[in-house]
Amino acid sequence: MKNKIICIGNRLIENDRAGLLVYDLLATVRMPPHTELIEGGISGLNLLCFLEHAGTVVFVDTVSGFTNPGGVVVLNKTQIKSACPKPHYGHDAGIAYVLEVLPGVCDAPLPREIFLVGLEGPTRKSAIEHAARLSLSLIDKC
């Protein structure tokens, strides 16, 4: 089973692109063994396919309301789901919706661990670098 670092967001939207800036940075470094770096973009529900046969999954994305602007926060699966207790399906269906439906639709073993490295915007270069380091360390620890 491969670990996954899945960076999500929209490059074309200033306040939704932090996850992909982390992707760009991580793409320049060597990934830990058995770890895949994925540009999840705005795939929404189509991210589900990356969660099948996965070990540890680390999402990297912009968040809002979790810490100070410019800060970085790490949430586990329970915290992600409790932050958004009634996610709905829409064209903006995000991580919370994906995680909520995952047990009901996954045709393979569920990921061992799921984390979200969240960047509270606006983000600086130091926060991007911090988020990248955190993502790698979460993989290393698991």
Add this chain to the structure above:
Amino acid sequence: MAKIIKGLNIPVNRVEGDLEIRVDVNDHRIEDAWSSGTMFRGFENMMVGRGSLDGLVITPRICGICSLTHLSAAVTALDTIVGVTPPDNAIRLRNVALMAETIQNDMRQTILMYMADFTNPQAYQHHHLFQEAVDRYQMLKGKSVLDVIRKTKRLIEVIAIIGGQWPHTSFMVPGGVTSIPDTPKLMQCQVIIDQFRSWYESRVLGCSIERWQKVSTLKDLHIWLDESPSHQTSEVGFFLRFAFKAGLHTFGRGTDHYISFGNFPFPQDTNVTPLNKNSSPYPGKKQGQYFTAPGFATGITCQDLDATKITEDISAAWFDQNNCITHPFDSETRPYASGTTGNKYSWVKAPRYDGMAAETGPLAETIIDGVPLFQDMIQQKGTSALVRQLARITRPSRLLPAMGTWLNEVMAHRTDPFYTSVKRIPDGQGAGMIQAARGALGHWVSIKNRKISHYQIITPTAWNGSPRDTGMNRGPWEEALRGLTLKDLENPVEAGHVIRSFDPCMVCAVHTLQRNGTAKHFNAGWSF
């Protein structure tokens, strides 16, 4: 005494946060409506000055649901500028991938978004099928919801295999495709499509595609519904039983004008035949050369599509340009949000065909393709929210057989080319006009000195959700809302049925997780 409410805002949840609907209501009846896109997109401006191929990478990121359709429109524009016709195998693979994306959209939109309104307790707790609707379509838990997510998740693998990358594939390039799947991968695609078709027939239609295609009139539809329990309990059958009882066939008419750009060009050698077998060749975009025909219709009277008659009108849109009405090759994207005149109320321009507002989407396709059932339903009762949604949920029955055939043809001709060499993109103009999941999508592109000098995009939702034009003509869903009776002003579920039957998509952009639940743009309920 009648109660008149001016400028009532209707929150349409699960559509897009960047859509606002404002209505005037007289005694529960909508007298007038205004649709406002509240977010400036401006993707066109990002393109100017970039390399000629950059549209292939940037425009698919406009939309997370239908990124391939933007890729397809972008590459079609460049194919036109180059003057190249891709090899048969490239055309087949492009078509199959695009069909997979269209089908996943149709199923998810119908089951996860449209049918979710049937679980609205304030509106339907007394409907005799309410409890079954909850069992099927309850968010996150409904058995149909989970079933559709599981099946469409698998279908998307077809795009990943054909594209060689997922997500954000850019496998379509001028002259063909970049990825040549090996035979085992193609067989894997065939298995996925076969399994999906089997599920679609058993669970969505409740019968074979061949049986469904024999339903050619409204009378036939009722006979089909009564014919078998499997028809009644299928998703189509349940939708019809619920929707007829709820009166969805009585409202949401629209402009009665329909437009389709057509899609899925034919390889030179193929066993697939056009949906509209009566279509005739037409200069510019030839009817007989596309599986889904291009055209324009008033009622069910169809005419050939003349791309020169397409214009964008900015009378009610927050844009500024020298001429109020222009062809997309001449349009500009210059935001102008002064609002001083009071006439402008949307960031969506108003596309028009020969000066007319026209709706687009699967229903428009059925009319222009001459699908007998929909022609009969419109002739007898006119367009409605029910007819529009029925066209969407049954569109896969028209696409799936062609997918299977084209995939087989690729396997049979796998040693043939997938790419015609294109050394450079010359200066010139080209339009990529295709039929996306939501309807007519166009990219109008000019290349000068190997760079993009002009890029204009008209999305399907711009057609359907357009504001007023110079003649004060309403956009299609503005028109479809007129005359609609809202039983409960605190719970305007009927308006949701109408708007959602167009499958709106205003921006598809922000996916941010926010503390305490609902995303910032959305209203969790129906309260005003």
